[in-house]
Amino acid sequence: MSMLTIRQKGTLLKQFFRAKFSHTSTPLALRWNITSRCHNSCLYCNNHKLNRHPDLELKEIEKITQKILKLKIARLSISGGEPLLSPHFDYIVRFCKNHRISPIINSSGQYFAENLNTLKLLDLIQFSIDGDHELMNTVRGGKAALYLQQAIELAQKEKIKFSFCATLSKHNTNLKTIDYLLDLATHYKTVVAFQPIKRVYLKEAEFAEHAPRAIEMQKVVTHLLEKKRSPHSSAAIRNTELGLQHLLAWPHYGDLPCMAGKLFFVIQADGTCVACDRTDYNQNLHAINFIESDLESVLQKMRTPLCEGCGFCGNLELAHLFHFKYQVLHTLRKIA
Ligand SMILES: C[S@@+](CC[C@H](N)C(=O)[O-])C[C@H]1O[C@@H](n2cnc3c(N)ncnc32)[C@H](O)[C@@H]1O
Numbered sequence: 493m494s495m496l497t498i499r500q501k502g503t504l505l506k507q508f509f510r511a512k513f514s515h516t517s518t519p520l521a522l523r524w525n526i527t528s529r530c531h532n533s534c535l536y537c538n539n540h541k542l543n544r545h546p547d548l549e550l551k552e553i554e555k556i557t558q559k560i561l562k563l564k565i566a567r568l569s570i571s572g573g574e575p576l577l578s579p580h581f582d583y584i585v586r587f588c589k590n591h592r593i594s595p596i597i598n599s600s601g602q603y604f605a606e607n608l609n610t611l612k613l614l615d616l617i618q619f620s621i622d623g624d625h626e627l628m629n630t631v632r633g634g635k636a637a638l639y640l641q642q643a644i645e646l647a648q649k650e651k652i653k654f655s656f657c658a659t660l661s662k663h664n665t666n667l668k669t670i671d672y673l674l675d676l677a678t679h680y681k682t683v684v685a686f687q688p689i690k691r692v693y694l695k696e697a698e699f700a701e702h703a704p705r706a707i708e709m710q711k712v713v714t715h716l717l718e719k720k721r722s723p724h725s726s727a728a729i730r731n732t733e734l735g736l737q738h739l740l741a742w743p744h745y746g747d748l749p750c751m752a753g754k755l756f757f758v759i760q761a762d763g764t765c766v767a768c769d770r771t772d773y774n775q776n777l778h779a780i781n782f783i784e785s786d787l788e789s790v791l792q793k794m795r796t797p798l799c800e801g802c803g804f805c806g807n808l809e810l811a812h813l814f815h816f817k818y819q820v821l822h823t824l825r826k827i828a
């Protein structure tokens with residue numbers, strides 16, 4: 493599922509080699525949480541527990557985009573909160589298009605119709621999904637399933653590319669739901685990325701409540717690995733085989749080095765940046781003001797956090813890429 497142009501891939505390759513041989517942060521990928529607002533409170537997410545910051549002013553957004561330009565990234569991953577709630581969503585996507593940066597988003601699908609014209613400009617929408625309608629409503633609350641269904645139908649009608657992202661919690665880590673998700677992706681000729689629940693800051697207590705048992709995770713991941721290795725059923729699985737192997741050890745991952753702060757970092761809704769916002773401690777103690785700081789000093793100060801590890805596809809693929817695992821070229825096509 494590659495939407496990068498040859499020129500963007502060339503830039504990516506150059507950046508990669510610079511990163512490989514430099515001690516300073518050289519981001520190939522960047523996630524920008526463009527708003528902290530979200531009307532959901534999904535069981536495993538800490539967004540509603542964090543201090544909500546009012547959306548930035550347009551002049552602050554402009555300062556951020558000017559700095560992003562200097563980073564020469566090929567792709568910008570736009571997230572939140574719910575990114576479709578940001579008043580600057582259209583401005584940011586058009587900025588990307590005007591500067592040949594490939595824009596992709598993570599979204600719950602809510603507010604899709606209201607943002608349709610902008611959504612048509614995206615290279616990819618990654619819809620978050622947990623399972624069937626009943627399960628979606630349990631995990632995400634309210635009318636989550638209905639909003640997602642409507643968004644999927646509209647995306648399909650308007651030929652907007654989309655894929656699915658499933659957070660593996662105790663609610664969906666079973667073969668029935670996994671096969672439901674794979675069938676759904678196959679039906680829409682797309683893929684699902686499976687990412688285990690992560691213990692995150694201010695949701696530590698709820699982690700035990702919503703995490704599956706290790707044996708359930710192993711069963712599901714083994715099932716995915718078998719399907720991934722079969723030429724007839726691998727197409728709907730976004731994870732690489734190496735990535736799935738890494739997930740077998742959940743929740744105590746092996747020692748694959750983390751690429752946060754080295755190959756990617758995250759710009760937060762308040763205009764600060766951190767290496768990663770998904771750790772189990774307050775990363776904000778290390779946050780750097782992205783709007784006002786000089787870019788060189790941001791890159792020099794950025795440090796890979798101490799973290800128990802994770803199963804996020806983007807991090808795993810960058811880590812495997814960094815260590816020249818055999819799927820490097822395949823990974824370059826999909827980098828997010
Ligand atoms: C934080 S949301 C932001 C974008 C949008 N609101 C959405 O739900 O897609 C991005 C992704 O993070 C996932 N996520 C949230 N909390 C998580 C956790 N504790 N562990 C793993 N993934 C998590 C969500 O399921 C979603 O796919």
Ligand code: SF4
Pocket residue numbers: 530531532533534537538539540572573574600620632
């Ligand atoms: S996962 Fe997304 S939709 Fe759910 S609470 Fe977090 S930010 Fe909101």
Ligand code: SF4
Pocket residue numbers: 690750751752768769770771797798799800801802803804807
């Ligand atoms: S291992 Fe790295 S990328 Fe993954 S959650 Fe921890 S800090 Fe973030």
